[in-house]
Amino acid sequence: MQIAGLDDIDNRIIDLLLKNGRASYSEIGAAVGLSRTAAKNRIRALEASGIIRGYQAILDPQASTGGMTFVVNIETEAAQFAAIKDAMVAAPETLTLMQTTGSCHLLALCYAPSVADMRLFGRCTSARPVSRASAHTPCSISSRDSSPPEFQILRCMNMTEQQLLSALTQTAEASGLPAALQHYYGGNIRLSLPFTKRTCAASIDELTLSVRSQNALKRAGLFTVGAIVQALEADELGKIRNLGRKSMAEIKTRVTVFGFEALSGDGKRAFFRSLMAENPEKTRSLCTWKE
Numbered sequence: 001m002q003i004a005g006l007d008d009i010d011n012r013i014i015d016l017l018l019k020n021g022r023a024s025y026s027e028i029g030a031a032v033g034l035s036r037t038a039a040k041n042r043i044r045a046l047e048a049s050g051i052i053r054g055y056q057a058i059l060d061p062q063a064s065t066g067g068m069t070f071v072v073n074i075e076t077e078a079a080q081f082a083a084i085k086d087a088m089v090a091a092p093e094t095l096t097l098m099q100t101t102g103s104c105h106l107l108a109l110c111y112a113p114s115v116a117d118m119r120l121f122g123r124c125t126s127a128r129p130v131s132r133a134s135a136h137t138p139c140s141i142s143s144r145d146s147s148p149p150e151f152q153i154l155r156c157m158n159m160t161e162q163q164l165l166s167a168l169t170q171t172a173e174a175s176g177l178p179a180a181l182q183h184y185y186g187g188n189i190r191l192s193l194p195f196t197k198r199t200c201a202a203s204i205d206e207l208t209l210s211v212r213s214q215n216a217l218k219r220a221g222l223f224t225v226g227a228i229v230q231a232l233e234a235d236e237l238g239k240i241r242n243l244g245r246k247s248m249a250e251i252k253t254r255v256t257v258f259g260f261e262a263l264s265g266d267g268k269r270a271f272f273r274s275l276m277a278e279n280p281e282k283t284r285s286l287c288t289w290k291e
Contacts, residue, residue: 003051009034013042014052021055041210048210048250053182054175069095070118074106081105093121095163161276164286168272177260178253185275185282195259200226207254216242217251228255 003011012032016023029039046052076084088097088108096109112118164184172180202225204217220240222228228251231237237248263271276283 006051010042010046013039014046017043017052017055044208045210045250047178048253049246050178050182050249050253054179068115068118069109069111072106072108072110072121074108076105091121093117161283164276164283165269165272168275169269172260172268172272177257181275184286185279195225195229196262199259199262200224200229202258204228207251207258209254210247210250212242213247213250216240216247225255225258 003014006014009032013028016028016031024036025040025043026036028034028043029036032039034042043052072088074084074088085097085099085106088094088106091110093110093112094108095111098107099105100107110118110121112121168180168184171183204214204223204225204227207214207225209217217223217228217240219242222231222240228237231240232252232255237243237251243251260268260271
């Protein structure tokens with residue numbers, strides 16, 4: 001893979017991480033001719049810029065014991081469409097139902113506690129007056145989207161606010177906060193930074209910033225996360241010498257992620273509720289059902 005705007009070393013690093021997202025900095029550095037620290041700094045820069053949006057494990061659906069999502073494609077005759085649609089809406093397994101064009105008339109994102117339950121639901125669906133029904137577990141072969149496949153599907157559908165809240169939370173847990181924000185809201189959003197007193201007291205060393213950004217902050221007398229937050233709120237960060245647009249983006253991302261990861265599960269959900277409320281137009285566009 002070649003990404004425009006990146007040098008050969010960054011492109012090689014990305015290729016290595018695509019093959020093995022768990023490769024160590026030392027292994028990456030040895031493969032591209034860099035020290036461990038230099039490789040780490042390059043990877044951190046790629047993450048901060050949003051080129052690398054997260055890492056994920058690909059699970060075997062057969063081994064899952066905590067429930068699973070799956071997709072059901074349904075073809076039906078026009079006379080039976082309304083009855084089948086109503087039955088799928090009423091089914092407790094159905095998370096989201098969407099009418100489509102083409103040979104597949106209905107597409108449903110569903111949930112079942114196990115593979116056996118998924119197969120039973122598929123057989124029950126096929127027994128209804130439909131032309132054809134098939135159930136599939138989503139497993140990515142290739143995707144530019146780093147969120148789990150079921151949320152890639154869900155993101156393309158219209159959701160309830162509760163489903164959006166669940167999708168945001170689970171994508172953040174699987175792929176990181178930047179990935180969740182980018183997937184659902186894009187870059188132009190209003191965002192309340194979630195910080196506790198304990199988080200604000202933390203040293204900026206815990207943010208794992210690039211050397212350039214960290215040195216610039218320390219020269220400006222900013223040694224804690226709280227000091228950076230105050231500078232951001234006062235719009236003073238851009239006045240610091242040697243902090244360009246790229247460094248600013250890195251700092252904002254790291255600070256936000258650090259504050260988010262320090263929250264409890266309820267705190268994270270409250271953060272996303274606030275995000276949804278602060279960006280009502282985008283939230284409505286994601287949650288409006290189109291018949």
